[in-house]
Amino acid sequence: MNRLNRDQMAERVARDIPEGAYVNLGIGLPTKVANYLPADRDIFLQSENGLLGMGPAPAKGEEDWELINAGKQAVTLLTGGCFFHHADSFAMMRGGHLDICVLGAFQVSIHGDLANWHTGEPGAIPAVGGAMDLAIGAKQTFVMMELFTKQGACKLVEACTYPLTGLGCVSRVYTDMAVFDLGVDGAKVVEMVEGLTLEDLRQSTGLTLTLANEIEAA
Amino acid sequence: MIDKTVPTVEAAVAEISDGASVMIGGFGTAGMPDELIDALIARGVGDLTIINNNAGNGEHGVAALIREGRVRKIICSFPRQSDSHHFDAAFRAGKIELELVPQGNLAARIHAAGAGLGAIFTPTGFGTQLAEGKETRLIDGRHYVLEYPIQADFALIKAEQGDRWGNLVYRKTARNFGPIMAMAARTTIAQVRHIVPLGALDPEVIVTPGIFVQRVVESAPALAAVA
Secondary structure, three states: OOOOOHHHHHHHHHHOOOOOOEEEEOOOHHHHHHHHOOOOOOOEEEEOOOEEEEEOOOOOOOOOOOOEOOOOOEOEEEEEEEEOOHHHHHHHHHOOOOOEEEEOOOEEEOOOOEEOOOOOOOOOOOOOOOHHHHHHHOOEEEEEOOOEOOOOOEOEEOOOOOOOOEOOOEEEEEOOOEEEEOOOOOOEEEEEOOOOOHHHHHHHHOOOOEEEEEEEEO | OOOOEEOOHHHHOOOOOOOOEEEEOOEOOEOOOHHHHHHHHHHOOOOEEEEOOEOOEOOEOHHHHHHOOOEEEEEEOEOOOOOOHHHHHHHHOOOOEEEEOOHHHHHHHHHHHHHOOOOEEEOOOOOOHHHOOOOEEEEOOEEEEEEOOOOEEEEEEEEEEEOOOOOEEOOHHHOOOHHHHHHHEEEEEEEEEEEOOOOOOOOOOOOEOHHHOOEEEEOOOOHHHHO
16 A cells, blocks of 8 residues: 655645646645646635735745735745735635635544544643634535544544544545545545545544545555 | 834834734745844844734744743744744743634734724634634624624834835735735834835825824835845
């Protein structure tokens, strides 16, 4: 079985983002998706600190620290891009104007509950940022994550044990082993990497999984 | 003749006293009115309630206020960062109270205060720890949480250009919370890179109308120093 690396996962997510989509890529792993969006497709990247039409990082030495993304990294603005204040920015999410949001996660439940803001460990200082707004705001919320932690725990679960970010908000999960659609009926396997079987996935995850209609090898 | 400009940052913050609630613009360091904050620190006031997206980065701005022990409570969305050591230390020592608010709810609550709304119902946070104990309502099949406006005695914000009537335009992502904080504070003090003559700002592109701004002070740090 060939697990996808992080760049291959980003490439896979990018394939599902159509021309004309308004998209927010969360901090961390999801930002890699931008590297694989085809240049011939107009896709509008939103950053919740107040820009639409976000471009790639500037050349070294060209950084403008008043032109940053939500991860506080220097970025550029594409021709036609624009700036706006925070109330407008979050209205774009909450108001259902954003098409797709891609987020990282600690855990996702088979019904689409998301946990990605707080480990809940005693003594940990909580920070939420825009995670809860992003999770419930976009028309579709995708999660991108490795299926298992380094310790071997499955991150797709029956019910989240970490503090929740949003309820029933994730529609699709892209992992290094398979892609899942989530919903009230639970998790459906959309694709698996070559050499992996549904039985393997059921065994390793311990989840009741069914196949979505069009299964294909990644 | 109405002239809201003041000559120095010290004069701009002269009315802020102990126990005041102060909104401070900026997302990370972009849009952080460092010079106004330095003047506030020099003024010696404390016991402040600060409203900002973060809880300070590095050594400047909100971080410096916390380092100097001037902040009793902070209302923010993202306190913990790689360079938030002054907040982390104060929080662990029990010296600062934290009200953690999802970023969009923070913006909406500030905006609600500025717009004169009594409360908002927001879908963000429903079913999470941050909505525990709060009133909820099912509206049109969707769950919402009741949240109250956040207002403040003062707002310290940073803009690119301002005129003597208080009209402001911003620069790039330094805009962030500036326009809504200007609406939500009783006294808004804008640090601008350039004061321009009345009429120099195109009325079609003014972002913050002067009605929301009470003081304008020119303070032009080198752009590189913003980082």
